[in-house]
Amino acid sequence: MRGLREGFIRVLTLIRRAPLIDKRTLDEIIREIQRTLLKADVSVELILDLSNRIRKRVLEEKGPPGFSKREILIKILYEELVRILGGKERYELPLRRGKTYVLMLVGIQGSGKTTTAAKIAYHYMRKGFKVALVSADTYRPGAYDQLEQLSRQIGVPMYGERDGQNAIEIAKRGVERFRRDGYDLIIIDTAGRHKEEEKLLREMEKMVEAIRPNGVMLVLDATIGKQAGPQAEAFHKVTRIGYITLTKLDGSAKGGGALAAVARTGARIVFIGIGEKVDELEPFDPQQFVARILGMGDLKTLLEKFQRFEKIEKARLEAMASGKFTLLDLKEQFRQLTSMGPLSKILELIPDGGVLPKDVAEKGEESIKKWLIIMDSMTMEELINPRIINYSRMKRIARGSGTTVKDVRELLRAYERSRKIMKKLMKQRKRWRGIPFKL
Ligand SMILES: Nc1nc2c(ncn2[C@@H]2O[C@H](COP(=O)(O)OP(=O)(O)OP(=O)(O)O)[C@@H](O)[C@H]2O)c(=O)[nH]1
Ligand SMILES: [Mg+2]
Known part of the structure; x- marks a missing residue:
């Protein structure tokens, strides 16, 4: 449906143009979302519920690092619309x-x-179900x-009475026979x-009863x-609609009205x-459907970015779980060290400077601060998997952190040494199982 798509184009433009997403702009954006959905005939109740959820999530969720509030807002909008339409999963009849x-x-x-x-008969027949059709x-x-012609075409039996008058009786007989x-x-x-x-x-009501x-x-x-929306509601009033099939989506229709139909009936x-x-x-795919309403291109790039992040996050957790010592861990330790007070004092407390190689302990605070800045210029992938940092990446990192390739190399060497010490410690820890060990 044109209206909905156009409305969301306006919403997305608003989001993109806003200098920053503060409470006021958020309210403005949510009002535009509400106007759009109202015009598309989505019920007021659902619109309010949706806007409240969006507002709450945008204000509360910090989102992953490296993502703007804008991107997080678009993602939340996308997710909430998908949720209304049944969530991520595709749905099949419970046969x-x-x-x-x-x-x-x-x-x-x-x-x-x-x-x-x-079509549905054909779909389930191909899945190996025994399917029959009744013409009522x-x-x-x-x-x-x-x-009858269709049933013959797909090879599925059909019950009907060509000149029958009573649809309910015909339906009853058909169902009885196939049952x-x-x-x-x-x-x-x-x-x-x-x-x-x-x-x-x-x-129709009587047929459902019978x-x-x-x-x-x-x-x-x-x-x-x-x-x-009104159409779905009218049918729903007479008999509970549990499912919907949306037809003729091969044309230019975006099918935005489905949102209202689902909202009015709670159907799937x-x-x-x-x-x-x-x-x-x-099978209906809510994610693909919402992407179409919101505009596929932009959304795809954004969602891919989130997916990439999720993948990296997964890799990070896996690296952690397997006890692999990454640059990210080193970064975290440096950060903790620098937040604890003057480094020299702390190092005195750690026997042999702990996991830190000698030269780090000697050069102290200054290099740690510099290294933290260098690591800020690295991507998450690089932090988790430092092996991928080749010369051209070093150049980029040096440029980004206002340092030199030599500095980056130095950090990587320090990391390598830390990693080795860490590995040794882990081995010892395994040998001395039971002895509490903390970095
Ligand atoms: N392009 C397109 N045409 C469709 C689709 N589904 C149905 N049609 C066409 O829509 C027209 C009406 O389809 P029918 O299946 O006869 O509709 P119906 O609801 O049974 O109609 P009545 O029995 O008269 O109420 C036919 O020309 C179909 O070929 C679809 O997904 N895409
Ligand atoms: Mg028909």
Whole structure:
């Protein structure tokens, strides 16, 4: 839907242009998010909940080092939208082999119910489930033939009565038959209805009462935009909507209305339709979907940056757990040392200068301060895995810290020595297990 995408472009522009993200700009940005979601017909309750969460997280979360408040805000916005749409995981219907699951499809005329029934049947058939279709649309001329043709195409049995009048009775008979025959999934295609058509809505209600399906799925046309919310709500009022399939996402529709539909029903989007053919159905991916609404390109770069950080963080924790002594550890020790007071005094307390090589203890404070500055110019990867620091990296680090390559080399040599001492100490520690040891 255009509105939502355009709204978020405005939100992102605001975020990018703000000189800094303080409380006031944050409020302004959140107001723009609220306006955008209101226009997209998302319920006020959800909007308030979302804005509160975003505000709280932005104010409370420090985020990883090297990331601006701006980047953290965009990431939080992304994560919160993904959360509304069901979280990171893709969702599949809770099917079990040997146990019948009855799924009833509902939706307005032309939303794609019949096509989707066949698509879902095909999807689960390929996964090895025993699937059957039931045609319970007695209103649309040719509905029976349409589903029959599709069922033959995918090789899935179908129950229907070409000239039947009572959709509920037909559905009952179909479900009974396939249940008896031990089908894992029975999909009922129903007549399209308008949300104001009382008679049809009542029929749908009665059918749900008579059949008691395990799940009711709303088939929603992604191109209807803003109407998605009220439409979903109207169906939800008559019968609890548990699932949604969003169709026609192969066109220009962004499907932003889905956000409102999900918000109104609490339903889970399971699939998206991306074409007219039976195999043009995909499991819904909330992350990809939100990225599309927010603008894929920018977000991708940012999320990759966060992922890179998470990877490095993982590597760091692993290095720590395996007892590998990295530059990062050295940095941490230096930092602790310098915060404890004059170095000479402290070194007197540590027998043999502890893990510090002789020359460090001698040169003392000055070199430690310089080395800390040098290490500030290193990337996390370099700190965790100093072996990757080649000449060109040394040049960059020297430039960044206002030192020389010689200085950087000196630090690396000191680190190498510390590492060796550390290794020895660790070995001793292993030998003298039980003797408390602290650096
Ligand atoms: N491009 C595209 N077209 C779709 C998709 N899903 C359904 N359609 C088309 O939408 C039209 C309506 O689809 P149907 O499956 O007949 O819709 P319906 O909800 O069963 O319609 P009624 O039974 O009349 O209420 C058909 O032309 C389908 O081919 C989709 O994901 N992408
Ligand atoms: Mg149909």
